Amino acid sequence: MSTLIFGHQSPDTDAITSAIDFAEYKKQSGDSDVEAVALGELNDETKFALDFFKVPAPRVIKTAANETQHVILVDHNEAQQSVADRDKVTVDAVIDHHRLANFETAAPLFIRMEPIGSCNSVIYKMYKEQGFKITPTTAGLMASGLISDTLLLKSPTTTDEDKQIFAELQKLADVDLKEYGLKMLKAGTNLAAKSDKELIDADAKSFEMSGSNVRIAQINTVDLNDIYDRQDAILAAMQEEKDADNYDLFLVFATDILNSNSVGYALGATDKVEAAFGKKFDANKRLDLAGVVSRKKQVVPPLTEEFAK
């Protein structure tokens, strides 16, 4: 009956490494009966990171209550992004860096959330406050989450504190983090190897916005032409998924991680998307999202406000 620690569904590198790094934090706190697990298979970027630092992939779980009564959430807090049977277990703690929504408890709990670039940044601060040891491997995993979520400190979610943490992690790590980071990000952009469905599922999150069921997926690439070339097939896969899961809006945006620009595709409440960004979809069904790279900071807030109108 270990306490299970996990990040969100469709896990990204910050979700997976946060779970591993916080499990280590709990062990150093004297609570060794914890296990980092995942709510889905690792993506290519995360596989690259764990392979690089020779850390085994966490076990994938679908439900929690069949094996524990206590869980800790990292890198998320919203019910629809969490384990399916969360209401059957007790959430002991949350470490996160997103908005707060769809989360209620019956009793007091530990929560640490900060509006900074990665969940690993928050966890790094907690290690430091407690004077806990950060091995080169843990530093590498923390940096991987930070690099992934901030696109190597280029996303607008990057704070001065993240930059400082990156510099401190560089001193603790055994590897040149910038060079490693670019390799890791590129490892996650091998779009040719993925089906259209895999592309729109890999980094997708669901949001409830004023009663509407909104799905937002992000695809990282080093060349937007790789998206344009298969645009019709991607839109068809989106339509199929939207029909199956009853999304009021399905927004997919592809991000050029080298130039920090995105292009959006949407099905459903496209009027809300146009109003949120003050732009129109063009004749190619694309919405130009110049400068947009962060779902959390640049996409979710304006859409949330638009749905609240």
Place this chain on the structure above:
Amino acid sequence: MSTLIFGHQSPDTDAITSAIDFAEYKKQSGDSDVEAVALGELNDETKFALDFFKVPAPRVIKTAANETQHVILVDHNEAQQSVADRDKVTVDAVIDHHRLANFETAAPLFIRMEPIGSCNSVIYKMYKEQGFKITPTTAGLMASGLISDTLLLKSPTTTDEDKQIFAELQKLADVDLKEYGLKMLKAGTNLAAKSDKELIDADAKSFEMSGSNVRIAQINTVDLNDIYDRQDAILAAMQEEKDADNYDLFLVFATDILNSNSVGYALGATDKVEAAFGKKFDANKRLDLAGVVSRKKQVVPPLTEEFAK
């Protein structure tokens, strides 16, 4: 347009001193454009504490959006316990030690919640982590909040960490905290000076439990006979308020702070109360709550679970 910092409605000593202590924390962080305010008049216990340490009472506000766009919540997070127009301002931060409910944001924010005895305990830890200065006055205010919420470390909400913090505050304060604390608690129990309505309003909080509107008030006393003597009038005042505000359940429990026992009165869904505590109201309409002193830890969780059935 200062950022306003405030605790919950019907403020108690921990709510008021947390706002003052966190405003000072923000100032030491270099953010001096903050003001501690209150969502209601001070109770007698809190007045005693502020008078004792010669600290002026915070200004009382009814709404926030008319004077600021940014607020910080201390000692609460639930909408129905907060400022009436909270949805019109941005919550920058929450420091709390209660359950989490009825709170959503559009964007990431700072949250620090811990399941410990007082909000001031959390704030004390934050001061310490940052190496901020704690004056004898601030130590006295922090101790006042901790003493009030834990009934001088006797409530079951008291953790080992709270006891350690109390000992550390004793070293920083200019006064014998145990002797001062008992005087402060007694100053809050002058029931004779209060109307029946004042008694049931002074430390009352509203909760939404599975769609039901639940009101729970606590009255501290050093002699439960002071409650029994005016029980009929208290029940009449409860009935009037329940009708006016449409509570599905109005539970008032009077706590003997010297002996750590309570007696409960309820109107509305009394069956839920009886089921939650596994006891029946007696012929005098009283529910014996031996050993119960904490709304947060001993009353809200079993009731929440009962309403969820």
